[in-house]
Amino acid sequence: MNFFNTIRNYSTRYLSGSRARPIVFAPLPPKRDGEHVMSFLQNKLLAKYDPTGQRRKLAETLRAGDMIKVTYGDKSTAFGRIIAIKRGHNNVGHNILMRNKIGGLGVEVRVPLFNPTIKNIEVMHKPEKYLSRRKHFYIRNTKHDVGNIEDFLTRERIAKNQSN
Amino acid sequence: MFTRSIGVQNTLKCMEARRFVAQLTSIHAIPSTRTQPSQINHSVASTNERKSLLNRPGLLGIKKGMITWFMENGEQHAATVIEIDNCEVVANKTVDSDGYWSVLLGQIDKFKNIAPNDLKKFEEAGVSPKRHIAEFRVRDESGLIPPGTEIKADYFAVGQMVDVIGTTKGKGFAGPMKRWGFAGLPATHGVSKAHRSHGAMGGNQDPGRVLPGKKMAGRMGGKSCTVFNNQVLYANGDEGILIVKGQIPGPNKSFVKIRDAVKLYGKSLLKINQELM
Numbered sequence: 001m002n003f004f005n006t007i008r009n010y011s012t013r014y015l016s017g018s019r020a021r022p023i024v025f026a027p028l029p030p031k032r033d034g035e036h037v038m039s040f041l042q043n044k045l046l047a048k049y050d051p052t053g054q055r056r057k058l059a060e061t062l063r064a065g066d067m068i069k070v071t072y073g074d075k076s077t078a079f080g081r082i083i084a085i086k087r088g089h090n091n092v093g094h095n096i097l098m099r100n101k102i103g104g105l106g107v108e109v110r111v112p113l114f115n116p117t118i119k120n121i122e123v124m125h126k127p128e129k130y131l132s133r134r135k136h137f138y139i140r141n142t143k144h145d146v147g148n149i150e151d152f153l154t155r156e157r158i159a160k161n162q163s164n
Numbered sequence: 165m166f167t168r169s170i171g172v173q174n175t176l177k178c179m180e181a182r183r184f185v186a187q188l189t190s191i192h193a194i195p196s197t198r199t200q201p202s203q204i205n206h207s208v209a210s211t212n213e214r215k216s217l218l219n220r221p222g223l224l225g226i227k228k229g230m231i232t233w234f235m236e237n238g239e240q241h242a243a244t245v246i247e248i249d250n251c252e253v254v255a256n257k258t259v260d261s262d263g264y265w266s267v268l269l270g271q272i273d274k275f276k277n278i279a280p281n282d283l284k285k286f287e288e289a290g291v292s293p294k295r296h297i298a299e300f301r302v303r304d305e306s307g308l309i310p311p312g313t314e315i316k317a318d319y320f321a322v323g324q325m326v327d328v329i330g331t332t333k334g335k336g337f338a339g340p341m342k343r344w345g346f347a348g349l350p351a352t353h354g355v356s357k358a359h360r361s362h363g364a365m366g367g368n369q370d371p372g373r374v375l376p377g378k379k380m381a382g383r384m385g386g387k388s389c390t391v392f393n394n395q396v397l398y399a400n401g402d403e404g405i406l407i408v409k410g411q412i413p414g415p416n417k418s419f420v421k422i423r424d425a426v427k428l429y430g431k432s433l434l435k436i437n438q439e440l441m
Contacts, residue, residue, distance in 0.1 A: 025292045027273035028250045028314065031404040037228045037247045041405060049234070073238070093232040117238030 042091045049092055049114040058121060059087065059094050059113055064136045067125040067149055068098060070109075073117045078109055079124070079149040083136040096121075099140075100149045106140065124153050208263050216430040220307050221267035221300035222423030223315055224251050225406060227330065229416050233397055233407065243397050246328075246406045246420060248317040252291045256308045257299070266301045267309055270294025271419075296419050303433060316401030325393045325425035330413035334386035344379040389413040393425045 032040045050056055062068070062085060070078045080098025088094050094113035099106060111118065131144060139145050203210060225246040233243035249272050257266040270286075272295040278286075286293045289311035302308065309315070320326060340346040340362040349355045349363065362381075365374050391412055398407040412420060424430075 025286075025290060027275075027292050031249070031402065037245060037405060038231075040403070041231065041245060045231070088232075091231060092234070112232070112234075112240055114232075115234055115238055115240060 039090070045092045046090070046114070049116060055094075055113055055121070058123075059085070062096065062123070063130065064134060065127050065130045066123055067153065068096070069122045069124050070098075070111050070118060071120040071122070073119055075119075078111075079153070080107075080109060081146045081149060083108070083139065084134075099146050101145070101147055106145070124149075125156065212259075212264055213433045215301075216426060216432045216435075217301055217303040218307070218424050218426060218430050219303050220424070221269065221302055221309065221315075222326075222421055223248055223317070223319055223406075224269050224271035224296055224298055225249075225420050225422055226272070227412060227414055227416055227418050227420050230411075231407070233409070241397075241409050242411070243407050243409055244328075244412045246408065246412070246422065248315075248401075248404045248406055250292070250294075251315050252289075252294070253309045253311050253313045253315070254285065254289045254291060254294065254297060255311055258305075258308075264301060265304055265307060266299050267307070268297060268299050269315070270297045272296060298421055300421070300423060303431070317404055317406040318399045318401035320396050320399050320406065320422070320424075322396055322399055324396050325428050326396055326408060326422050327390055327392050327425050327427075328394055328408060328412040328420050328422050329388065329390045330418055330420040332385045332387055332389045332413045333415050335384035337382065338384035339381045340379060343381060343384045346379070392427055 046056070062082060064082050064084060067079070067081050070080075072078075078098075078100075080100040082096055083099045084097040086093070086095050086097070092114040096111040096113060097108060098111060099108045101107070111121070113121070131139070136144075225248050228245040228247050230242055230244050233241045235241065251269055251271040253267060254270045255268040257264065257268065259265060270291065270293075273292040274295040275293065278293045283293060291312055335342070339360050341348045341360050346362050348360050349358050351359060362379070365378060391410070394408040394410050394412070396406065397409055398405065406422065408422075414420065
């Protein structure tokens, strides 16, 4: 069985002296070249789920107030305005909380940034002036609340075409 | 040696009671029988037979932290990372010497402050001195592993279930609401300075005392705890990493024992013998 490693350097003496002391065997070589388990694992997972580093770069540029379009693996899409970003420290635990209003009802979706089922995240709109605070939980059901994001984006696109 | 002359005694009693009654004893009557020696249930041997055990020992590890784990279908789970660092067999216990079969394992090499007696044990096993030593009982002799063998994280297969044994985080002296989940007393309606206390402690004159085991305030946490049936998500022997689904007891950097799920894979010798029959 491969998990039994019986190859050991038994001849190595860690302690030696004139008096008869018990032999202490040399330690086994360090695993992962001595790197800490968590950092080793997180780097490995980031390389697996974000090989180009694109998502990590995106996470740095995103901010609460931006409007995004998320494309899933089954080509379904979801629009929303970011109200909070949960950032991990060099790990795959990042996620984005985005809010939209569909049929007058507030809908919130949490988007795991490094989940392999998410194909693309596109920034659709960045406001000229941001609301204060990193997390916009306070906008819910106030005058700052989001409208229908898809309608807003189509109106914006039409206005842009007309001005051109 | 186990002869019981019950038949004879009964016959004598009958004769005494009916001394003056004419009686014939059949020539086919059995005056005495030889019975099987009865098995003593409250003994080490039969306890070992009844105990549900695994056919191989587990592993020792260090809890390192929790991460997000994505399954192939996109499901997202919280998972715990356990480091398996130089986990080696130190000794075996046998029925002849100790009354049961078990494997003693050690983990993490340690070179300072080791008692001479301990050093001798490690020298016999042919391993470096270890920081932690723990024992795993196995069902029979076939579960023993020769001392000096290193066991790696891929000892466990991905997808199998494991139990993780650890010591929970100490919470200090905790009240009944935190320790036992009591509801506490109302906020108003005349309650004074007792909003987080327990209510009644039991009957009054009868039984006239608080029954043993009453849930009260006291030291919480810092006790051994086992989580059963955690799925193995990742196991890599060369990296020394084992990832299990869900939570395990204790803080990061704490010592844990991992074994095959005893509720799924454990069996007693008695049950095996019954199945064979």
